[in-house]
Amino acid sequence: MIKLELGDEPHELVAARQENWPAAVLLFNQHGVDHKEFRELLETGYQVAKPVLFQRQYEKCAFCERSEDAEFRPVEHFRPKKGAQDKVDARWVTTSGHYWWLAWTWSNLYFSCQSCNMAGKKGNKFPIEPGTARAQTPTRPIVGPVTPEFFDCSMERRLLLDPRLDDPLDHLQWIPVDRQLPKAKWRWTLEGLDSLGDMTIEVLDLDRRVDFVNRRLKGLQNLWEEVDLFIADDQLVNARRCWDKLLAQYIDDPYQEFRNAGWWAVDTLCPKDMRDRYGLRHPQIPVVTLPKAT
Known part of the structure; x- marks a missing residue:
């Protein structure tokens, strides 16, 4: 989300x-x-x-x-x-x-x-x-x-994320199941960061998408391996080019699935301090905005 x-x-x-x-x-x-x-x-x-x-x-x-x-x-x-x-x-x-x-x-x-x-x-x-209490209901007769x-339901203390009002990255996080494995073999799982995230996962049964997300993130991890190899060989121009390709494909493109998971995977595979060290651009927070008129 x-x-x-x-x-x-x-x-x-x-x-x-x-x-x-x-x-x-x-x-x-x-x-x-x-x-x-x-x-x-x-x-x-x-x-x-x-x-x-x-x-x-x-x-x-x-x-x-x-x-x-x-x-x-x-x-x-x-x-x-x-x-x-x-x-x-x-x-x-x-x-x-x-x-x-x-x-x-x-x-x-x-x-x-x-x-x-x-x-x-x-x-x-x-x-x-x-x-x-729930939002007030109209009474008969109207x-x-x-x-x-x-x-105006803004005062209601809901326990479900509203994609128009909430940033799901503040409440839902994709994390590696086993960090002891090589990064290319990481498998990812979804966890709530607070009660709002936990209840949203439960109500929507978002765990059912875990296999789909992991298949999607496998391609991201393969590209990350290329970036990592370029960095190890001190080929930073190629590393940045490959990194930009990764972000364009998995984070920036609004038509792509599971951008929330992609953002967390990128941030975990290559944290901010590492990106700063090698001059890799930071991933944008994924947001859906109005499609441009054609």
Whole structure:
């Protein structure tokens, strides 16, 4: 997972919200959140954001960084639209009502792979810190527009990384399993650096991507071997050229998978003091920014 800067919402989503919101309020006022017709309406309209999310996320899942085909992949609600599940005494318990009013909210939507979206992974799971309160829910009947505080969840003590707001490198780290092996044979594993990282790994089951990541990092390690050999032979020009190739391929290219893991691997294989010593440029923090217009 890396930080995502996804820009302004597309006008198609604005239109979908304007179309569906009045009907949602009417059904909510009449029947509440558990009515079949109301819950069916919550599945309508927000999918128009998928082409824009797919493009701006460089065709990758927002959570696990796997490249995906957009056709059969979902738009994921970061805060679930049909009741949030919290972890209580090692069990997942549903809190009814959260967060239906965010069903058509741009900041709550991501392009996701099927694995991260499915019920056995994230699904409706949205844990918060024990003893803290969820964002306030609108109460029946809604009269007039829903006031802005319902859309501001910044005070909520969530335990799930939000790629728009958090830098995952501060919370998730890839580390070698056995540093006693030669660097070319290192295998990597994912660990949380705090409770936010630990819960994100658990909820999204990010460990399932470990084999994919290690296959990806094998190519990075092979290039690093070349850099290391050039350094040993005092061929620093060639070392820097090969190093730049490594960074361009595994860190800088926004379409590449698992840039979070690539950054940690580069920083571990060749730490800052070593880069300074041999004049190797420092890897950029991987961030997704808006694709350039063509």
